[in-house]
Amino acid sequence: MQEIPPYPPTIWALVEQAAEEWDDHVLLADDHGRSLTGRGLRDAAEATAAALATEGIVAGTLVSWQLPTTLETMVVMVALARLGAVQNPLIPILREREVGFITNQVGTEVFVTTELWRGFGHGELARTLAAEQGFRVVLTDLDTDPATIGNTLRLPQGDPGTLPSPETDGSLMRWIYTSSGTTADPKGVRHTDRTVMHGATGPIQGLGSTRDDINAVAVPVSHIGGMLMLTASLMTGMRLVLFESFDPATSPERMAAHGATVLGSAVPFFLAYFDAQRRHGADPLFPRLRTLTGGGASTPPEISRMAREVMGVRGIANSWGLTEFPVATYGKPDAPLDILDTTTGPVVAGVEVRTVTDEERVCAPGEEGELRLRGPQCFLGYVDDSLDAAAFDVDGWFRTGDLGIIDAGGNVTVTGRIKDIIIRNAENISALEIEDALYSHPAIADVAVVAAPDPRTGEHACAFVVVAPGAEPPTLQSLAEHCRSRGLAVQKCPEQLELVDVLPRNSYGKVLKQELRTRVA
Numbered sequence: 001m002q003e004i005p006p007y008p009p010t011i012w013a014l015v016e017q018a019a020e021e022w023d024d025h026v027l028l029a030d031d032h033g034r035s036l037t038g039r040g041l042r043d044a045a046e047a048t049a050a051a052l053a054t055e056g057i058v059a060g061t062l063v064s065w066q067l068p069t070t071l072e073t074m075v076v077m078v079a080l081a082r083l084g085a086v087q088n089p090l091i092p093i094l095r096e097r098e099v100g101f102i103t104n105q106v107g108t109e110v111f112v113t114t115e116l117w118r119g120f121g122h123g124e125l126a127r128t129l130a131a132e133q134g135f136r137v138v139l140t141d142l143d144t145d146p147a148t149i150g151n152t153l154r155l156p157q158g159d160p161g162t163l164p165s166p167e168t169d170g171s172l173m174r175w176i177y178t179s180s181g182t183t184a185d186p187k188g189v190r191h192t193d194r195t196v197m198h199g200a201t202g203p204i205q206g207l208g209s210t211r212d213d214i215n216a217v218a219v220p221v222s223h224i225g226g227m228l229m230l231t232a233s234l235m236t237g238m239r240l241v242l243f244e245s246f247d248p249a250t251s252p253e254r255m256a257a258h259g260a261t262v263l264g265s266a267v268p269f270f271l272a273y274f275d276a277q278r279r280h281g282a283d284p285l286f287p288r289l290r291t292l293t294g295g296g297a298s299t300p301p302e303i304s305r306m307a308r309e310v311m312g313v314r315g316i317a318n319s320w321g322l323t324e325f326p327v328a329t330y331g332k333p334d335a336p337l338d339i340l341d342t343t344t345g346p347v348v349a350g351v352e353v354r355t356v357t358d359e360e361r362v363c364a365p366g367e368e369g370e371l372r373l374r375g376p377q378c379f380l381g382y383v384d385d386s387l388d389a390a391a392f393d394v395d396g397w398f399r400t401g402d403l404g405i406i407d408a409g410g411n412v413t414v415t416g417r418i419k420d421i422i423i424r425n426a427e428n429i430s431a432l433e434i435e436d437a438l439y440s441h442p443a444i445a446d447v448a449v450v451a452a453p454d455p456r457t458g459e460h461a462c463a464f465v466v467v468a469p470g471a472e473p474p475t476l477q478s479l480a481e482h483c484r485s486r487g488l489a490v491q492k493c494p495e496q497l498e499l500v501d502v503l504p505r506n507s508y509g510k511v512l513k514q515e516l517r518t519r520v521a
Contacts, residue, residue, distance in 0.1 A: 002349040004376065005204050005235060009170040011081040011193045011227070015042050018234040025211060027233050030071050030242045031254055032146045034153075038234070043160075045078035050158025052079055055138050057110055059084030059167060062176075064103050064135075065112040066090040066122055068244045069221045072140055072155050074230060076112060077221070081174070081193070084167040088176040088188075089222035091427075092117060097487030098186060100129050105383055106176050106188050108135045114142040118245065170194040173380055177224045179323035179428060188383030189323045191224070198377035199224065199326030200231035201348040202319050203238075206330025207262065207293065211237030214288070215262040216255035218246035218269070219426070224326050225295070238262075252276030256285045264293040266426040267458045270303055274310045284312060291333040294318040295426065301341040320344035320414055324379045324391070325398055328353065329412045343411040351375035354397065355406055363406075368415055371404040372397035420513065422451040422459050429492050431513075434461055437486040438479065438494075443471040448503050448511045452496050452520040462496035462520050464503060473499055496520070 008014045018027065022038030029035040036044060057063060063085045067073040080087050088106050090099060103111065111130065115123035126137045141154050175191040203209055209232050217229060217240050233240050241258045243251060252273050255263065263273055263286070270292060277285045292307050294316045304315040314333055317340065321327040331345030339345070347353045354362055355369030363369040374397050381388040392398055403416040422429040431449040438447045446466035451459040467473050474482075480493040498520070504512040 002205050004198070004350045005201055007194070007197045007231075007235075009194070010167055011078070011170075011197065011231070012166045013168070013170075014197065014231065014234050015045065015078055015081070018042070022211075022234075022237050025237055026239055027237065028071055028074055028240050028242065029258065031244070032151060034071055034146060034151045036071060036075075041075065041078060044075045044153055044155070045082055046160035046163065047157040048075050048153075048155045049079035049082040050160050050162055051156035052076075052112075052138070052158075053083060053163065054158060055110060055136065057083050057085050059164075061085045061109050062088065062107050063110045063112060064088040064090055064099075064106065064108040065222070066092055066094065066099065066126075067112065067114060067140065067222065068092050068117055068142070069217060069219065069226075069242050070142060070244055071242060072142065072153055073221055074226075074242070075153060075155060076140070077227065077230070082163070082166055084172075084174065086174055086176065088178075089226070090178070091220040091222045092122070093220075093489050093491060095487060095489045096125060096128075098489065099125060100132070102178055102186050102188070103129055103135065104133055105186075108133065110136045110138060112138045112140065114140050116143055170197075175224075175227070176383060177323050185433075187387065190380040190383060192380065195377050195379060196224065196227050196326070197231045198350065198375070199228040199321065200235065201350065201377075202321075202327035202330030203229065203232040203293075204235055205349060206319070206332055206345060207232075207291070207317065208333075209233075209236040209238040209262075211239075213238040213261045213290075214241060214259050215239065215264075216241045216243065216258060216260040217264075218243040218251060218255075219265055224323050228326055246272070248272035248275065252285070253280075259288050260286055261288045261290050262293060263289065263291075265295050267299060267303060268425055268456050270294075270299070270307065270316070271456065274306060277310050286311065289313060292316045295321070295327070304341040315340040318344045320402075320412060321377075322400055322402075325373050325375070325400070326377055328373050328375065328377075331411075339409070339411050343407070343413045345412070346410040347373075347375070347412070351377070352397075353406060353412060355404060356393070356397075360393070365408045366405055368403055368405050370418060371400045371402045371406075371412065371414070373400060374398065422449075422461050424454070424457045424459050424461070424491055426458070427491060429461060431461070434463070434483065434488070434492055434494065437483045437488055438463060438465070440486065441474060441479065441482050443468055443474040443478075445469070445471075446503050448513060448516055449494065450513050450516045450520065452517075454495070460495040461492065462498060462516075463494040464498045464500050464516050466500060466503060 018038040019042035170193040178186040452462035
């Protein structure tokens with residue numbers, strides 16, 4: 001049985017350790033040709049921390065930040081850890097409604113973002129909310145082409161000698177990630193440095209990361225996975241190559257140019273890699289590739305088999321976890337193919353898992369039930385502590401809301417979800433939130449939203465609509481425009497519309513969503 005990796009007490013202690021161990025070894029790189037060694041990351045973070053300290057950020061300051069996947073973002077994240085700030089990372093695609101709710105709920109004191117990114121005015125959004133809520137806004141300049149400034153970091157710098165001593169207690173609440181789950185409003189998930197770092201056990205041990213690995217990262221590092229991958233890099237020397245966005249037509253080739261050995265992370269990415277390899281021809285586009293990794297949503301077995309045929313790897317090593325309990329299981333790339341293709345592997349070191357029936361009976365191997373977890377990466381609780389009681393059972397196991405099976409070998413298969421969410425491109429989307437927005441559409445009398453299978457994104461939102469009497473039936477475009485006018489992010493807009501005369505409901509008036517899911521399955 002594997003032991004838990006020897007994590008230092010805090011993230012900053014890990015950074016200092018990495019600065020010595022990986023002094024001149026590149027840990028972070030990007031698509032601009034820039035890179036940071038272990039020592040370079042430590043030094044850049046201290047200089048940025050000194051500059052952020054002049055903005056009034058000290059230990060315990062609540063700092064929300066909304067930044068894309070760049071070297072600058074990694075440095076800001078580490079700089080805030082050096083200061084002991086409470087970090088509230090927000091994914092860049094969130095818009096007015098979500099950002100406003102989250103910052104108000106967590107009590108944001110400082111908001112760090114960029115003026116513009118991919119055509120959206122993040123700076124203007126931050127200033128508008130700041131006027132309402134009273135927090136301070138700190139902007140980074142990500143519009144400047146790094147080539148025009150000597151490929152240096154686009155960040156302010158100060159004198160590290162002015163910094164106070166770093167924190168040494170890794171049990172303090174220092175992270176608030178958000179997860180929408182089954183509710184319309186995002187849930188603030190409270191973590192410590194220790195709980196976040198322990199989520200990296202999967203990529204460290206399950207993936208077997210080493211200093212020879214190059215992991216191309218195009219997902220938002222503002223997910224909890226961003227800190228987990230950075231932890232794995234600092235612990236093992238694995239290089240992370242950061243991409244601000246993912247373009248299926250060009251990103252795979254750019255990742256190949258970096259010599260990627262590991263690629264992730266969901267069906268849309270895998271399909272893009274397959275297409276790129278076919279464009280490239282018979283020779284491997286990724287000659288050093290040793291595995292694909294999946295997480296955030298189950299990967300269909302046929303996609304794993306396609307990975308063998310097209311990419312020449314054994315398959316896709318899937319993991320499973322939640323924002324509340326990151327990376328609970330991790331499939332090993334060298335596992336038997338039937339295990340690799342159909343499960344998310346066994347639990348990582350230090351974690352316990354069990355399945356429980358509706359009657360609170362612990363299931364036997366192979367019997368489906370709700371998956372429940374205990375372990376060192378479990379969160380502290382929600383910002384709204386009224387949600388905590390329902391999150392844990394009487395024995396202290398975290399109720400994941402996911403259905404699954406544990407086989408005799410301890411491998412976990414996630415079979416469904418109790419929670420009414422849609423997982424699109426590994427992002428959790430609340431069906432209720434979309435329904436709430438659509439109910440205000442003048443042409444809609446009744447509506448239900450469910451997850452529909454999607455070969456490109458994994459799932460998308462399908463809206464079943466009963467048209468209001470005398471109204472012109474709405475179009476899919478009008479639904480999307482209405483949702484955007486209500487402040488919803490673009491990925492939450494319905495991508496399928498089904499007009500029906502009536503929604504199926506039970507005797508209590510509850511919509512029978514499983515029946516609707518069956519119709520679109």
